[in-house]
Amino acid sequence: MPGSPSASVADPSPAGGERARLDGRLVGIGVSGGVLSGLLGVGGGVVMVPLLVLWAGYKQRSAHALSLGAIIPISLASVVIYGAAGKVRIGDAVALALGAVIGARIGATLLARLEERPLKLVFGLFLGAVSILMLVHG
Amino acid sequence: MSGALLIVALAAFGLVTGAAAGLLGVGGGIMMVPFLTLVAGLSQHAAEATSLLVVLPTAVVASVVLHRRGVGDLPLALRFGALGAVGGVLGALLALALPAHVLRILFAVFLGLVAIRLIRDALTAA
Numbered sequence: 001m002p003g004s005p006s007a008s009v010a011d012p013s014p015a016g017g018e019r020a021r022l023d024g025r026l027v028g029i030g031v032s033g034g035v036l037s038g039l040l041g042v043g044g045g046v047v048m049v050p051l052l053v054l055w056a057g058y059k060q061r062s063a064h065a066l067s068l069g070a071i072i073p074i075s076l077a078s079v080v081i082y083g084a085a086g087k088v089r090i091g092d093a094v095a096l097a098l099g100a101v102i103g104a105r106i107g108a109t110l111l112a113r114l115e116e117r118p119l120k121l122v123f124g125l126f127l128g129a130v131s132i133l134m135l136v137h138g
Numbered sequence: 139m140s141g142a143l144l145i146v147a148l149a150a151f152g153l154v155t156g157a158a159a160g161l162l163g164v165g166g167g168i169m170m171v172p173f174l175t176l177v178a179g180l181s182q183h184a185a186e187a188t189s190l191l192v193v194l195p196t197a198v199v200a201s202v203v204l205h206r207r208g209v210g211d212l213p214l215a216l217r218f219g220a221l222g223a224v225g226g227v228l229g230a231l232l233a234l235a236l237p238a239h240v241l242r243i244l245f246a247v248f249l250g251l252v253a254i255r256l257i258r259d260a261l262t263a264a
Binding site for chain 1: 165167168171190204245250257261
């Protein structure tokens, strides 16, 4: 973060060559995120963020914000399906959510401040850890 | 784990997960599902369902904060997310019908490769 400021700390202007309209790639990313979300019970961000950055060319920070927005309708649809199947444990969810909404404000505020490279590094390390854990637990 | 203690543990874990989710742009399910199965003792399906119900408010709160700060493009995100929701329904139906071991391993390998790429980019790119 304190590193070389020479690398033009471009702030995430939505105009900076990033897609501002719905196109084939965004649709593909949304659908693949959705399928994995429903299938594995995750929000889908863990697949949407990498695709938004490496395939659609978004900056790390914009990708994180877009992913969070896309997760709203995706998780809503998935939770309705699971809810209809009687799988949701409301009490546990409420307890978790009490902490999570406070944490989300903290995390999002931090996201708005962090620069591109540390953000990439943090996300990369996070994915690496997830990958190892998933392989270990199968 | 007993009732009251479990609630406190869940709220505390939710706080950490929510912060990580808001920063990393993910819902947090990837952290919550293992916690719910291993610590809270839920079945895999119950853990996934419960996690998704927490992911929803987490994403809403984080998105509102980011939208106010002008980060990202919330209307665009909601639009491609709505299409993703169709995929979410298919995925959830599929998950209820089959055990997803093979997919889980493929997915883990995919994440590992992406992780290597991002870390390399972060360390080398100028």
